[in-house]
Amino acid sequence: EIVEDMGHDHGEEEAALRLDFDGEQRPDTSGRRVPTLLRLAMSALARAVQHKGLYTTNDFARLHTELLNEVLAESISHHTLTDDNAELFMTPQTLMCNMSGAGVAVSDATLMAVANRCTHLEHLHMNKCTKLTSEGVQYAVRYIGRNLLSLKLSRCTYAVTDAVIETQTAELTCRP
Secondary structure (H helix, E strand, O other): OHHHHHHOOOOHHHHHHOOOOOOOOOOOOOOOEEOOOOHHHHHHHHOOOOOOOOOOOHHOOOOOOHHHHHHHHHHHOOOOOOOOOHHHHHOOOOEEOOOOOOOOHHHHHHHHHHHHHOOOOOOOOOOOOOOOOHHHHHHHHHHHHOOOOOOOOOOOOOOOOOHHHHHHHHOOOOOO
């Protein structure tokens, strides 16, 4: 099923034989690129986050940070990230949160959850998250500003103005 979802018309057994377990994508006998097992798993997980209750925050907290960020990126590209499931990607150990490109899928509710759950966050990138408001940005900076090294909010068109960003970033005490 997953192989078919990925746009391949191979039978499951045939495709499974072509999967490369070391993470490199290689062409099959016809020259087409075959997805790696890791790519298939991340894609399936990214699609599964839209089913409320299927996974918990604790399930995701056990994932390696790099893998968690990859699944988050896949969720954004598959348009399965929402305010309701964004918290799956947030842990107290999270240092980098990149939800750039999520568009209207996330709002101030997600930004506030990031601020509340990611207590050691150093990098927050929410470019093109068009439902964010000045209030959400102010809330996040108030709670995570002491650790924040970078804050990216370009193209957040819904009431997040340059003046608000400048005011909030002026309050940040960034470490060198």
